Amino acid sequence: MELDKGKEQFIECWTSMGSSWGINRTMAQIHAFLMASSRPMNTDEIMKGLSISRGNVNMNVRNLMEWGLVSKSTPNGGRKEYFEADKDVWQAARKMINMRRQTELEPVVGVLKGLRKVEGEGKEAEEFRDMMKSMYKLANRTNKALVRLEKNQDSAVLSVLSKMLK
Amino acid sequence: MELDKGKEQFIECWTSMGSSWGINRTMAQIHAFLMASSRPMNTDEIMKGLSISRGNVNMNVRNLMEWGLVSKSTPNGGRKEYFEADKDVWQAARKMINMRRQTELEPVVGVLKGLRKVEGEGKEAEEFRDMMKSMYKLANRTNKALVRLEKNQDSAVLSVLSKMLK
């Protein structure tokens, strides 16, 4: 397969994965596009490359910067902004994991923590509390494991992990 | 907090988490509803409990069964079907992880594997191949780790994991 076809396939693949994980379609597209580019790209190049509007590029590129996956620069002292993806895949994965851990897992842990203590006497209440306890335990452990993962700079951590889980 | 309020909050929490992870809103709702119920529920009870239509219940309950998270029974020899969630939280988590690993991660691993070998000579092609190589490595390792996770019956695996990632 040729390079251009390869890039196209990569973008498509990354995009479809992103959308099934609740990540905005265009955001995934732009991220893949920048990951696959060998140099920083400006807004017009992204618009042309992916056939999307200026407003759309602007909004999603800003999101990607918030996630820390993309950075902006203005070479030649000009005003034109160029965008570049962090090419360290492991680093990028860690950022995505951490972003979602914070916004989505952590609040759940908090809610479950409270729900373990719900009032009531009978078998039904007892069972509910038990369920909340085991959910809390799982969510909390997962959260902690992901925090550790985030702090760890070494990508070898995954191979360690897979050895442990034999 | 009282039991009923607690169940409500749990359903809401589970639902919102589900939807940010690309899981159908109603599917998450029904799953939470059944997790929080102390006995199997029939279609009418689910409809009433969550204020959703019959068709919607039917479709999503079948999905949940496909995922292996919910099972059906017909007590009293009648035709009426009752649905019940698997109450083992760890088991349920493993099923969800595995389902998505198969349908979403595995195909990506395959694509990346091929893209490592994209044709072309210059620096650009070289860089692209390198990127695909490291992505493949990460995706493949993650996939393998998740397979091991799925095979492991013991929920203690997460505490092991968190000790490892110190």
Add this chain to the structure above:
DNA sequence: TTCAATTTTCAGGAGAATTTGAAAACTCCA
């Protein structure tokens, strides 16, 4: 076989999320 209870299907509707494009705002240089 017939009938009533129940489940399943699916076309159309509703609502949510995304995208566009043009106007407004901003910024730097001459």
Add this chain to the structure above:
DNA sequence: TGGAGTTTTCAAATTCTCCTGAAAATTGAA
């Protein structure tokens, strides 16, 4: 300061996904 180049905003349009509800199919009992 004026103006061209560039970014940002946002209301409206579009697209997508999900849900409804009634009709059709299925099932078990009599």
